[in-house]
Amino acid sequence: MSQIYDRVALIGLGLIASSMFWAMKRSGLAGEVTGYARSAETRATAREIGLCDRVCESAAEAVEGADLVVLCVPVGAMGAVAKEIAPALKPGATVSDVGSVKKAVISAVAPHLPQGVHFVPAHPMAGTEHSGPTSGFAELFDNKYCLIVPVPGSDRDAVDRLESLWHALGSKTDEMDADHHDLVCAVTSHAPHLIAYTMVGVADDIRRVTDSEVIKYSAAGFRDFTRIAASDPTMWRDVFLSNKDATLEILGRFTEELFALQKAIRDGDGDHLHHYFTRTRAIRKGIIDAGQDTDAPDFGRGKV
Amino acid sequence: MSQIYDRVALIGLGLIASSMFWAMKRSGLAGEVTGYARSAETRATAREIGLCDRVCESAAEAVEGADLVVLCVPVGAMGAVAKEIAPALKPGATVSDVGSVKKAVISAVAPHLPQGVHFVPAHPMAGTEHSGPTSGFAELFDNKYCLIVPVPGSDRDAVDRLESLWHALGSKTDEMDADHHDLVCAVTSHAPHLIAYTMVGVADDIRRVTDSEVIKYSAAGFRDFTRIAASDPTMWRDVFLSNKDATLEILGRFTEELFALQKAIRDGDGDHLHHYFTRTRAIRKGIIDAGQDTDAPDFGRGKV
Numbered sequence: 075m076s077q078i079y080d081r082v083a084l085i086g087l088g089l090i091a092s093s094m095f096w097a098m099k100r101s102g103l104a105g106e107v108t109g110y111a112r113s114a115e116t117r118a119t120a121r122e123i124g125l126c127d128r129v130c131e132s133a134a135e136a137v138e139g140a141d142l143v144v145l146c147v148p149v150g151a152m153g154a155v156a157k158e159i160a161p162a163l164k165p166g167a168t169v170s171d172v173g174s175v176k177k178a179v180i181s182a183v184a185p186h187l188p189q190g191v192h193f194v195p196a197h198p199m200a201g202t203e204h205s206g207p208t209s210g211f212a213e214l215f216d217n218k219y220c221l222i223v224p225v226p227g228s229d230r231d232a233v234d235r236l237e238s239l240w241h242a243l244g245s246k247t248d249e250m251d252a253d254h255h256d257l258v259c260a261v262t263s264h265a266p267h268l269i270a271y272t273m274v275g276v277a278d279d280i281r282r283v284t285d286s287e288v289i290k291y292s293a294a295g296f297r298d299f300t301r302i303a304a305s306d307p308t309m310w311r312d313v314f315l316s317n318k319d320a321t322l323e324i325l326g327r328f329t330e331e332l333f334a335l336q337k338a339i340r341d342g343d344g345d346h347l348h349h350y351f352t353r354t355r356a357i358r359k360g361i362i363d364a365g366q367d368t369d370a371p372d373f374g375r376g377k378v
Numbered sequence: 379m380s381q382i383y384d385r386v387a388l389i390g391l392g393l394i395a396s397s398m399f400w401a402m403k404r405s406g407l408a409g410e411v412t413g414y415a416r417s418a419e420t421r422a423t424a425r426e427i428g429l430c431d432r433v434c435e436s437a438a439e440a441v442e443g444a445d446l447v448v449l450c451v452p453v454g455a456m457g458a459v460a461k462e463i464a465p466a467l468k469p470g471a472t473v474s475d476v477g478s479v480k481k482a483v484i485s486a487v488a489p490h491l492p493q494g495v496h497f498v499p500a501h502p503m504a505g506t507e508h509s510g511p512t513s514g515f516a517e518l519f520d521n522k523y524c525l526i527v528p529v530p531g532s533d534r535d536a537v538d539r540l541e542s543l544w545h546a547l548g549s550k551t552d553e554m555d556a557d558h559h560d561l562v563c564a565v566t567s568h569a570p571h572l573i574a575y576t577m578v579g580v581a582d583d584i585r586r587v588t589d590s591e592v593i594k595y596s597a598a599g600f601r602d603f604t605r606i607a608a609s610d611p612t613m614w615r616d617v618f619l620s621n622k623d624a625t626l627e628i629l630g631r632f633t634e635e636l637f638a639l640q641k642a643i644r645d646g647d648g649d650h651l652h653h654y655f656t657r658t659r660a661i662r663k664g665i666i667d668a669g670q671d672t673d674a675p676d677f678g679r680g681k682v
Contacts, residue, residue, distance in 0.1 A: 294478075300658070325640055
């Protein structure tokens with residue numbers, strides 16, 4: 075099979091970009107991959123560990139001659155990066171991104187792109203709690219979904235080509251519009267992250283329970299929250315600020331249901347609780363059946 | 379090393395009891411282990427898989443002659459079981475339990491126990507989302523904490539002996555009083571479970587986002603909640619109803635902090651969010667350093 079893109083540029087070299095690089099090398103379906111990160115330290119680390127075929131000293135240099143440019147910076151930085159690289163983009167190139175929100179990214183990026191450059195926003199639904207250039211691994215996207223969010227007027231061939239790349243990286247793909255994307259992600263990702271951050275913050279705040287107790291006894295449930303509450307703070311700040319409406323809507327729903335369950339506890343309504351807890355088991359089963367999680371007891375953590 | 383107890387009786391044969399049995403067999407430090415479960419189906423399964431040296435047809439038969447009796451039934455059933463076995467208990471025997479709340483269990487169980495029987499409540503802080511007699515495994519308690527909650531007048535030798543058993547099962551132990559236990563568990567276990575149940579329930583409720591979308595895209599954070607929200611509904615109903623005050627207190631704190639974060643999102647206060655998200659990372663690091671979780675990216679789920 076021939077290469078999908080001869081030249082790919084990754085702007086921002088964190089968890090997603092580094093995983094994309096190793097997955098591209100695994101697939102052999104991309105040619106030269108250039109990379110750029112704003113921090114000199116990140117660029118030095120990237121060079122040391124062989125992350126990217128060529129690490130450049132500016133974003134403009136990295137995108138020069140690239141057939142595909144992928145913006146892998148926090149959502150709040152997308153607009154500035156797009157503006158910076160716009161003059162250096164090759165006519166006919168595709169610009170994509172991996173941002174966790176789509177409406178805000180499209181508004182920030184699209185106005186800067188010159189005529190003749192294709193814009194195909196995307197969002198791989200995969201991640202870990204680690205961040206930075208050394209956190210990537212080729213298997214991150216295997217069997218996970220990458221959502222493709224074409225904008226009005228997106229070139230069909232450019233969309234198909236980007237989807238082929240994501241398939242080569244191990245992902246399945248679905249297409250949807252930006253509004254629906256942002257709502258789906260508020261449910262499956264943004265609200266869960268904020269709730270996990272909150273629960274961990276509360277545990278840290280209760281003065282009558284020491285941090286050391288919280289840590290020692292975390293296997294009883296709490297630690298499941300701490301993994302996603304250890305995610306990159308800058309990335310997540312930007313996500314919440316740029317997907318404000320959908321996140322606040324889901325959090326409103328969440329609070330309503332939490333209050334209903336609190337009331338059931340206060341009133342001693344065991345039937346309400348039992349019924350609710352039975353229903354949520356089915357969703358877990360669906361996730362296991364779809365291969366989106368492992369059914370190993372305790373995530374197979376037994377050997378910790 | 380000689381046996382810690384010659385005869386142990388397990389009443390209720392779910393995840394915890396079956397894991398205790400396999401861990402006792404691994405350690406070789408307990409003699410004959412009898413078992414009883416209310417459901418005939420569970421007793422039949424236990425006999426099939428060799429769970430317990432002897433599966434009895436009544437709780438009274440199982441505890442006859444036992445040096446240690448461990449109540450492994452849902453918290454709401456502890457009182458009735460204690461009443462049922464009381465006349466059959468051997469003088470000098472120790473009765474313990476594995477309930478997730480302690481004040482309610484002590485109130486329900488203690489009044490039934492005859493003079494000369496030692497009561498030493500306990501709570502292993504470990505579990506998985508699976509339940510029933512086939513869900514146990516010997517490693518469940520390894521390196522996890524078992525909280526020992528002596529009651530006023532608990533016999534020191536009886537407490538020490540029970541702690542030795544838990545050490546033999548792989549656990550570390552800490553002692554604390556029932557009030558503190560119930561607050562610590564509200565923070566590390568009960569509130570997180572209720573919040574996870576709620577988040578999964580909300581996802582199931584949003585009609586504009588299909589269950590199939592929630593399932594397919596769950597790797598973006600949501601699925602971490604679904605594991606604990608798949609826990610046994612009866613057990614958890616009883617936990618919330620019997621640790622009402624501490625759970626509602628923590629949920630109140632949680633709601634306050636969630637509202638503060640929601641306001642920060644609404645007001646666009648990025649600094650507040652960034653600061654909050656940075657603080658929660660430290661707790662995660664403490665849990666990894668204490669060996670209470672794995673630092674493998676994504677819990678090592680890569681191979682799903």
